[in-house]
Amino acid sequence: MSKAFCTQQEYQGFQKYLEDTCGIVLGDNKQYLVSSRLTKVFTEYSLGSLGDLLTKLNSGIVRGLRERIIEAMTTNETSWFRDNYPYDMLMETLLPELAKTKRNMPIKVWSAACSSGQEPYSISMITQEFQQKNPGALPGDVQVTGTDISPAILSEAKEGVYDNLAVIRGLSPERTQRFFTQKEHKWQINPDVKRRISFRELNLMQSYTLLGRFDIIFCRNVLIYFSAESKSDILSRMAKALNPGGYLFLGGSESIANYSDDFELVRMPRGVVYKVK
Numbered sequence: 001m002s003k004a005f006c007t008q009q010e011y012q013g014f015q016k017y018l019e020d021t022c023g024i025v026l027g028d029n030k031q032y033l034v035s036s037r038l039t040k041v042f043t044e045y046s047l048g049s050l051g052d053l054l055t056k057l058n059s060g061i062v063r064g065l066r067e068r069i070i071e072a073m074t075t076n077e078t079s080w081f082r083d084n085y086p087y088d089m090l091m092e093t094l095l096p097e098l099a100k101t102k103r104n105m106p107i108k109v110w111s112a113a114c115s116s117g118q119e120p121y122s123i124s125m126i127t128q129e130f131q132q133k134n135p136g137a138l139p140g141d142v143q144v145t146g147t148d149i150s151p152a153i154l155s156e157a158k159e160g161v162y163d164n165l166a167v168i169r170g171l172s173p174e175r176t177q178r179f180f181t182q183k184e185h186k187w188q189i190n191p192d193v194k195r196r197i198s199f200r201e202l203n204l205m206q207s208y209t210l211l212g213r214f215d216i217i218f219c220r221n222v223l224i225y226f227s228a229e230s231k232s233d234i235l236s237r238m239a240k241a242l243n244p245g246g247y248l249f250l251g252g253s254e255s256i257a258n259y260s261d262d263f264e265l266v267r268m269p270r271g272v273v274y275k276v277k
Contacts, residue, residue: 006031010050017057022070022149023205023230037072044068071150074225078115080122080170082220085271086249087126090216093268094247095130098215099137101245106140110211110241112204112219114146117157117197118170119218121189124196125179145211147202158199160189204234208241215243221251228259235260239276248274 014034015026026034034050045065047053056062057069081087098107111120127142148154167176167187180187200211204222217238223231238248239262248263250256256263256274263274 006034006050010054013054014050017054018069018073019227021066022074022203023227023234024074024225025227025230026073034073038069041065041068041072067151071152074113074149078118080118080167080175081126082119082122082170083252083271086218086220086273087122088270089268089273090123090126091130092270094216094273095127095138095142096134099134102140102215104140106143107138107216108212108214108243109142109144109216110214110218111144111146112202112217112238113222114148114157114199116153116162116166117146117160117189117199118166119220120144120146120157120197120199121160121179121193122170123218124193125175127196128179128193142196144197145214146197146199147211148199149201149203151201154199154201160194162187162189205230208237211241213243214241214246216247216249217242218249220249221254223250223254223259231259236262239263242276244276246276248276250274 011031011034015028018024018026038053041047042053045053045056045062045068047056053069056065060066095107109120109123111123114120123144124142127138131138131141146154146157148157161183162180163186167180176187179190179193181190182188202208202211204226219234219238223234226234235256239260242248247266252271256265261277263276266273266275
C-alpha cells in the first residue's frame, strides 16, 4: 500500500475504526505499519485503497474481514519466558505463597492477550518445574486461562505446534526436550503441559465476568497499545477479576501510574509486581 492508497482522511478513519473495535490506539504517523500489516489482506480481498477497506468494514457484509483486520493489527511478537523475572518470581515467591493460602484449591492464572500461546505454556512449564522441586506442594495444581481477540491466533495456541524458529526464542535445549515432542520439523507441546490451559476468545474492551476470578493476571506489553482512558478501564476491571491479594504482572516498560489506584507496587528481588488492594 503506497501513499496513493492512503489519504490522511482514510487513515484517520481507520484509526477510529481500530480504537472503536478493540481499543487500540494507532499513532498519527503509523501509515507504514498499516501498509506492512495489511498487504496480505488487501491482496486477499482485492482492495485498492484504505477507503475501500473502510467501506467494506462499515458495510459489515464481507464475512471474516473484521476478524482478519483485528488479527493483522494486533498480532505481536512473543517469546517463551519473556524477560524471565516474572517466572522466577512465580517459582521463588508467588507459587509457594499461594500454595499455602489456596491449600487444595487450584491457583488460577489469566494470561491476557496471549497471542500464539507462549506465555500460558511458559506458566504451565514453570508450574511443572516447581512441582518437581517441591513434591506435594501444589495439591490443587494451577489452572491457566489464555485469552486473545484473534480466533486465528488462538487456534495456533490451542494446537501447540511450533517451528524451530519459534522454539528457540526463549527456550533452553533442556526445556525443549523436556516439554516438547519433535514431529518432523515441528515441535508439539506435551499433554502434561497443555492440560493446565484453556483458551478463550476475548476482547479486552468487553466484560471479563464470564472468566471468573484469578489469583494472578499476566497483562504484559499490552496496555501500551491503548488510550489512557482504556488503560484505566482495563486496570479497574482486572482489579475486580482478581481474588483478594491477587497479583498483576505488566510489561517491563509499563506502569499503572496515573491510571489506577487499585494496586500497590510490590518490589521483590527479581522485579516488581502489582498487588490488588
